[in-house]
Amino acid sequence: MTTILDTTGALQKVVPPQNDAEPQRIATIRQQAAERFSATGLPTAWDEEWKYTSLAPLGRIDWRLSPGSVETADTQGASMRGRAAAELIFVDGHLLRSPSDISGLSGAAGVRLLSLSEALTSSEPAVERWFARLADYQRHPLTALNTALAADGAVLIVDDGEVVDGFVHLLFIGSGSDVMSHPRNLIVAGRNSQLSIVETYIGSGRYFTNSVTEIVASENAVVSHTKLVRESPDAFHIGTTQIHQERSSSVRSHQMSVGGGMVRNEVNVALMGEGASLVLEGLFVLTGREHVDNHTVIDHATPHCDSQELFKGILDQQSRGIFDGLIIVRKDAQKTNSRQVNRNLLLSENAIVDSKPTLEIHADDVKCNHGSTIGQLDEEAIFYLRARGIDEAEARSFLVDAFASEIIDRLPFEPLREWVRRGLFEQMPGRLPERREERP
Amino acid sequence: MTTTPDSIEQLTTQEYKYGFVTDIEADVAPPGLNEDIVRLISHKKQEPAFMLEWRLKAFRHWLTMREPTWANVHYPAIDYQAASYYSAPRQKKKLNSLDEVDPELRSTFEKLGISLEEQKRLSGVAVDAVFDSVSVATTFQAELAKVGVIFCPFSEAVREHPELVQKYLGSVVPSTDNFFAALNSAVFSDGSFCYIPKGVRCPMELSTYFRINSANTGQFERTLIIADEGASVSYLEGCTAPMRDENQLHAAVVELVALDGATIKYSTVQNWYPGDKDGKGGIYNFVTKRGKAMTNAKISWTQVETGSSITWKYPSCILQGDNSIGEFYSVALTNNYQQADTGTKMIHIGKNTRSTIVSKGISAGHGQNTYRGEVKILKNAVGARNYSQCDSLLMGDKCGAHTFPYIEVRNSTAQMEHEASTSKIGEDQLFYCQQRGISPEDAVSMIVNGFCREVFRELPMEFAVEAQKLLGVSLEGSVG
Numbered sequence: 001m002t003t004i005l006d007t008t009g010a011l012q013k014v015v016p017p018q019n020d021a022e023p024q025r026i027a028t029i030r031q032q033a034a035e036r037f038s039a040t041g042l043p044t045a046w047d048e049e050w051k052y053t054s055l056a057p058l059g060r061i062d063w064r065l066s067p068g069s070v071e072t073a074d075t076q077g078a079s080m081r082g083r084a085a086a087e088l089i090f091v092d093g094h095l096l097r098s099p100s101d102i103s104g105l106s107g108a109a110g111v112r113l114l115s116l117s118e119a120l121t122s123s124e125p126a127v128e129r130w131f132a133r134l135a136d137y138q139r140h141p142l143t144a145l146n147t148a149l150a151a152d153g154a155v156l157i158v159d160d161g162e163v164v165d166g167f168v169h170l171l172f173i174g175s176g177s178d179v180m181s182h183p184r185n186l187i188v189a190g191r192n193s194q195l196s197i198v199e200t201y202i203g204s205g206r207y208f209t210n211s212v213t214e215i216v217a218s219e220n221a222v223v224s225h226t227k228l229v230r231e232s233p234d235a236f237h238i239g240t241t242q243i244h245q246e247r248s249s250s251v252r253s254h255q256m257s258v259g260g261g262m263v264r265n266e267v268n269v270a271l272m273g274e275g276a277s278l279v280l281e282g283l284f285v286l287t288g289r290e291h292v293d294n295h296t297v298i299d300h301a302t303p304h305c306d307s308q309e310l311f312k313g314i315l316d317q318q319s320r321g322i323f324d325g326l327i328i329v330r331k332d333a334q335k336t337n338s339r340q341v342n343r344n345l346l347l348s349e350n351a352i353v354d355s356k357p358t359l360e361i362h363a364d365d366v367k368c369n370h371g372s373t374i375g376q377l378d379e380e381a382i383f384y385l386r387a388r389g390i391d392e393a394e395a396r397s398f399l400v401d402a403f404a405s406e407i408i409d410r411l412p413f414e415p416l417r418e419w420v421r422r423g424l425f426e427q428m429p430g431r432l433p434e435r436r437e438e439r440p
Numbered sequence: 441m442t443t444t445p446d447s448i449e450q451l452t453t454q455e456y457k458y459g460f461v462t463d464i465e466a467d468v469a470p471p472g473l474n475e476d477i478v479r480l481i482s483h484k485k486q487e488p489a490f491m492l493e494w495r496l497k498a499f500r501h502w503l504t505m506r507e508p509t510w511a512n513v514h515y516p517a518i519d520y521q522a523a524s525y526y527s528a529p530r531q532k533k534k535l536n537s538l539d540e541v542d543p544e545l546r547s548t549f550e551k552l553g554i555s556l557e558e559q560k561r562l563s564g565v566a567v568d569a570v571f572d573s574v575s576v577a578t579t580f581q582a583e584l585a586k587v588g589v590i591f592c593p594f595s596e597a598v599r600e601h602p603e604l605v606q607k608y609l610g611s612v613v614p615s616t617d618n619f620f621a622a623l624n625s626a627v628f629s630d631g632s633f634c635y636i637p638k639g640v641r642c643p644m645e646l647s648t649y650f651r652i653n654s655a656n657t658g659q660f661e662r663t664l665i666i667a668d669e670g671a672s673v674s675y676l677e678g679c680t681a682p683m684r685d686e687n688q689l690h691a692a693v694v695e696l697v698a699l700d701g702a703t704i705k706y707s708t709v710q711n712w713y714p715g716d717k718d719g720k721g722g723i724y725n726f727v728t729k730r731g732k733a734m735t736n737a738k739i740s741w742t743q744v745e746t747g748s749s750i751t752w753k754y755p756s757c758i759l760q761g762d763n764s765i766g767e768f769y770s771v772a773l774t775n776n777y778q779q780a781d782t783g784t785k786m787i788h789i790g791k792n793t794r795s796t797i798v799s800k801g802i803s804a805g806h807g808q809n810t811y812r813g814e815v816k817i818l819k820n821a822v823g824a825r826n827y828s829q830c831d832s833l834l835m836g837d838k839c840g841a842h843t844f845p846y847i848e849v850r851n852s853t854a855q856m857e858h859e860a861s862t863s864k865i866g867e868d869q870l871f872y873c874q875q876r877g878i879s880p881e882d883a884v885s886m887i888v889n890g891f892c893r894e895v896f897r898e899l900p901m902e903f904a905v906e907a908q909k910l911l912g913v914s915l916e917g918s919v920g
Binding site: 048331332334344346347348349351352353354355356357358359360361362363364365366367368369370371372373374375376 | 819832835836837838840841842845846848855860863
């Protein structure tokens with residue numbers, strides 16, 4: 001029952017797990033989502049949104065769901081225990097009780113961090129109000145699959161006027177052996193509240209993570225969201241971030257991918273209140289045969305909103321990077337200010353990059369522009385450095401580092417910057433200054 | 441060059457200037473599309489066997505294809521069996537001179553402002569006028585023949601130069617390329633054929649006027665231009681169509697072949713009937729245009745798209761040879777309920793290939809204007825370079841401007857840039873002009889023309905003037 005497709009490619013019916021503790025409303029949603037996925041199946045290259053990423057290899061594997069009995073996990077140094085205000089660790093989509101630490105939050109009454117399985121059976125009004133209301137499972141097959149099968153995840157609710165110091169860390173580990181997991185997170189920031197959330201995805205071996213994170217930023221809320229992806233070279237990762245912004249809210253979302261066999265970062269933002277502002281930034285650093293597809297939709301549904309989007313890619317060896325961004329400005333969304341930029345650096349002759357910055361504008365009094373560049377390191381800049389006695393390899397590494405730093409330096413917390421930088425060095429051995437001594 | 445813009449009120453009330461139907465008995469095939477119709481068309485045109493086979497192959501492939509739905513345009517489904525696929529003005533015998541052309545036909549051309557004699561004497565432009573499906577008159581052929589240039593209706597080329605047609609037909613746009621190209625390949629009626637021999641610089645600008653006439657006949661033109669090694673040619677295409685209530689389908693194919701060192705410049709002013717103020721009627725313009733550039737060759741597309749209720753058009757360049765160059769300059773205007781999904785494809789295959797894309801979209805009324813462009817740099821295209829710029833201008837709050845660029849790079853030495861912006865006419869710009877005594881209407885017209893200047897600059901002189909006027913007419917009252 002758990003496989004998505006059997007080996008012949010025929011679609012099997014997805015059956016949501018039976019959990020009598022869950023309220024009827026949730027069971028109905030799961031049932032609808034399961035039916036929807038069974039009807040649509042996995043998207044193919046015929047779907048415009050999946051033009052550059054084929055899910056055929058994913059469909060060929062006989063995935064199974066984890067029973068959820070794992071007690072320990074290798075965090076690969078990704079645990080930020082002690083540095084994060086709170087940390088929850090999930091293995092194959094199930095909460096790992098022992099190393100999860102929520103001590104940093106225990107003092108604040110207006111802040112609740114629960115696991116999804118707890119939250120769904122609790123009487124938390126925010127869950128009732130928002131769960132599965134934002135990420136559209138009718139439209140996105142993988143969101144439907146997640147909605148039907150999600151076992152666990154994190155629910156963070158910050159009440160009106162509350163401020164969370166530091167960040168809440170959610171660590172998702174895939175343990176391989178053809179296990180699929182569907183983490184489902186819900187983050188609700190009340191009015192005038194402030195919070196920071198970090199999702200980290202790591203793992204080893206072959207596994208499939210299909211996560212959905214819904215974020216609600218109520219009026220005047222300030223939300224910082226960071227997604228760090230460092231999946232194994234054999235892993236599949238499809239992660240959807242669905243952001244809903246109300247009046248004058250401010251959201252920063254960073255999508256950092258430093259590795260993964262096949263990674264898809266899907267970010268959908270709806271600017272639903274006047275004066276909302278969004279900063280959406282991303283970096284993808286790829287090597288080997290890695291594949292990262294960044295798919296973003298920013299929907300300006302109301303006037304006077306502001307969005308700034310910047311994605312940068314560094315591609316080495318036979319990797320493939322994709323940026324497919326869409327900005328929609330609805331009919332009445334006058335005075336919209338929007339900027340969308342994608343810059344890519346190709347370090348190898350065999351790397352592939354596809355860039356599709358798209359604008360869809362239905363209002364006239366708006367300022368929208370987008371830009372995309374693809375190129376290699378600037379020979380003149382290298383010459384400049386070499387003329388000052390820096391050898392070529394070092395000069396190149398300087399420039400790559402500088403290219404990435406524009407995004408990394410804007411991450412909100414030092415541990416995150418450290419983690420991404422470490423990933424960057426490991427992805428680009430011999431390309432960066434700190435690794436110089438290891439070269440033959 | 442400046443033209444005094446006509447007053448906006450006058451433009452608002454102006455009906456489509458070229459809307460009239462010429463009453464000529466036409467030789468029309470029964471509505472519907474099947475193999476018999478394809479055979480009939482081929483037979484009527486006295487085509488050699490290879491053409492019939494080619495058409496049938498295309499038709500059989502077409503039957504297996506589905507109409508594409510990815511374009512950002514919306515229209516009621518087309519019933520391909522309802523239209524008639526062949527219509528020829530009835531002719532008693534082959535014509536030797538202009539005097540033998542049907543007088544009613546001649547007066548139609550005069551209404552359109554293409555008096556053949558006048559064109560002949562004054563403008564130095566050879567006109568191959570396509571009236572519905574059969575070319576009825578060709579000028580300047582003798583003069584062109586002196587330098588070895590072949591410029592004739594397609595059907596004539598099939599009969600008289602079958603070796604050239606057989607060699608190049610479908611070499612750029614295969615008959616199986618896409619839904620509309622396959623349809624065109626199966627049933628194309630006529631079009632223009634042009635061959636410029638080695639090293640020849642075509643002594644005059646070549647031009648053709650297309651015009652849809654008989655009711656309920658789709659127009660399926662096929663143009664093939666071949667510039668042999670070192671040759672160069674500039675080709676102009678202009679369109680007007682009579683007013684019509686039912687939507688008409690127009691699926692043309694244009695193929696350009698630029699061999700080593702050749703240059704082809706292809707300019708279009710498209711002004712098919714766009715439908716009335718409520719979006720009723722208008723032409724469906726689904727065109728496949730593509731050029732192949734060999735070593736050191738250059739292909740340049742310039743288009744001004746103001747007509748048609750729906751435009752689906754992507755003039756493309758396959759930059760196959762090393763150092764070849766592709767250019768695309770476009771102004772697309774949509775007003776009332778017009779929809780345009782247009783852009784280009786630049787496929788870089790050879791080394792050091794370069795391409796430039798400049799696209800200007802203007803949306804007014806309820807118009808929806810989409811730029812869809814693809815830049816593909818393949819693995820062997822070392823040192824390829826692309827620059828794309830797409831600007832959109834919005835007038836009014838009911839229209840839309842969309843940009844869908846696809847950038848696919850497979851070579852690390854490629855340098856490519858894409859920039860796009862969307863804006864409306866600035867209050868400050870208007871204020872600046874009005875302060876200097878320029879009326880708001882003139883100011884808007886001036887700003888719009890300035891917005892499009894980069895593209896108009898690329899048009900041949902006569903076209904540039906026409907294009908500026910067209911823009912004024914098409915904007916009718918949406919400005920100010």
